[in-house]
Amino acid sequence: MDTNRIIQAIQVSGIRRFDEAIGSSADTIKLTVGKPDLATPEHVKDAAVRAIRDDWTHYSPLMGFAELQHAASQYFHTRYGLTYAANDVLATVGATEAVATSLLTLLNPGDGVLLPTPAYASYAPLVAMAQGKLITVDTTANGFKLTADSLERALNSQPTTPIKAIILNYPTNPTGITYTRTELLALRAVIAAHDLYVISDEIYSELTYDQPHTAFATLYPEKTVTINGLSKSHAMTGWRLGFIMAPQPLIAEMKKTHQYLVTSTSSITQAAGIEALTNGIDDGQRMRAKYQQRRELVANRLGAIGLNYVYPAGAFYVFVQLPSWFNGTSWQFATQLAHQAHVAVIPGSAFGTAGEGWVRLSYAASSTKLTTALDRIATWINQMEENHHVIH
Ligand SMILES: Cc1ncc(COP(=O)(O)O)c(C=O)c1O
Structure with missing residues (x-):
């Protein structure tokens, strides 16, 4: 072929x-x-039905409806103390498109991307599609947690590869582990010393059982790309709504990738999203x-x-x-x-x-x-x- x-x-x-x-x-x-x-909660479904009846059935702005950007900015502030402005929120076709758009926007061919493994199955193929070089860090020996030491070792093991970014995903699919704020601060120190971007996939943030969830962007706002969405928190996997949140001018670059991949996510889904993020905060x-x-x-x-x-x-x-x-x-x-x-x-x-x-x-x-x-x-x-x- x-x-x-x-x-x-x-x-x-x-x-x-x-x-x-x-x-x-x-x-x-x-x-x-x-x-x-x-x-999916009934009030969220009702909002989508209303959107169809009210002819909310056409293209939305590329980044998503302003009401949705605003609702997401508020919601993630209330839940995790994130301080993204409404304009820093890009609505995507699930967290899946958010990961794809982030990698396609950040990477130049040959850029290294660190990935603690075992990991969610989409990351490696998407790094390949963005022509990045995947560098896996096996976390098995540390109870499936990345440590500052193992991260430092992985970085030093690649003297000829320019390492651009690290993908973090916590709570983690498939292991169910998560990180304490102290553990994240230790990782942050190494990440900042190497000036890496962080793609932080926090799609399971609402499902954190024993401690509050710490969003990585609260520790490292300048170079963190936060990924989240409603698939898991609101049982909305079929609606296809995710978010990329990142500071300007990074998010403005993401907007271009997003436009040429998908234009925007479904307007009906966005109406459901506004309802979920405002009246469905609990x-x-x-x-x-x-x-x-x-x-x-x-x-x-x-x-x-x-x-x-x-x-x-x-x-x-x-x-x-x-x-x-x-x-x-x-x-x-x-x-x-x-x-x-x-x-x-x-x-x-x-x-x-x-x-x-x-x-x-x-x-x-x-x-x-x-x-x-x-x-x-x-x-x-x-x-x-x-x-x-x-x-x-
Ligand atoms: C870690 C992780 N990221 C992203 C996704 C994809 O989420 P979405 O359905 O919103 O595209 C999943 C789905 O299983 C996941 O486990």
């Missing part, structure tokens, strides 16, 4: 490939894609309370089964280690679990080589479903352990 070589070299994400590979048999409980099971916290109960349920059951896992401080995922008796890859483990126990989880290798040896279980599912899924996992693990003569 004579099509673009960068595109030829990338694949549909392991998450979607695995999800498609195991099919959609009715008796399999899918704890795979990071899709909230909760419904919606995310209500949802968080539900996810927190499920976190306890899943963690308790995994512990009782004897599986090693990372206790999640945020998002709605648990990263679970393959049992030591299992002789195979995370893809093989997840395939067997799906076929034999009828529970689907995502192989850790979908999040980079650092995720091998683990699987990701999404607890964005009802407690009833989670309980049945964990019963099945317990029974299956028991049988497998008997076959392998495992003694506890």
Whole structure:
């Protein structure tokens, strides 16, 4: 084929490939894609219906409607103390477009981008599409957290690559870890010393369970590109609304990339967004309370089964280690679990080589479903352990 070589070299994400590979048999409980099971709040849906009836159905300004920019500026100030002006907010087609637009705007060909791994599957292909050079930092040895030391080492290991930026994502998909303010300040010191841009994907910020979420831009406003959105906080994955927030003149550069990729996000979705960010300021916290109960349920059951896992401080995922008796890859483990126990989880290798040896279980599912899924996992693990003569 004579099509673009960068595109030829990338694949549909392991998450979607695995999800498609195991099919959609009715008796399999899918704890795979990071899709909230909760419904979009009724008042948000009503606002979108009203927008259609009122003919809010044409192009919006490129950056998004002024009301939406204003609502987002207020909301992120109230929730996290961010001080972006309304004009510093760009409404995007989900956080996905926000990541793409940020990378395409920031990078020149060959610029290095640091990425702590395991990581959300979109970053590496998007860095490749922006012709950047990806430098991964394996966080496995530090409980999946990037430390100032490991960051410094990664920076020094690349003497010939101009490192432009680092992608941070916390709470983290797939591990559910997050960072304290003190840990972020330690990272900030190294980042500032090397004058890096930070692309901070905080799409799970509302789902932080044990401590307040610290937005990176409150520590490093001058070179942070903040990414957020309503997909997870307001159970709005299908509406496709995200945000890039960055100081001028950076955001003005982003606007150009955004225009030629998508023009703007849907005007109907923006009407829903205005409602969510103004009258739905507490919606995310209500949802968080539900996810927190499920976190306890899943963690308790995994512990009782004897599986090693990372206790999640945020998002709605648990990263679970393959049992030591299992002789195979995370893809093989997840395939067997799906076929034999009828529970689907995502192989850790979908999040980079650092995720091998683990699987990701999404607890964005009802407690009833989670309980049945964990019963099945317990029974299956028991049988497998008997076959392998495992003694506890
Ligand atoms: C870390 C992370 N960033 C971005 C996204 C994409 O968000 P959106 O649906 O708003 O494009 C996801 C979705 O799973 C995610 O986990």
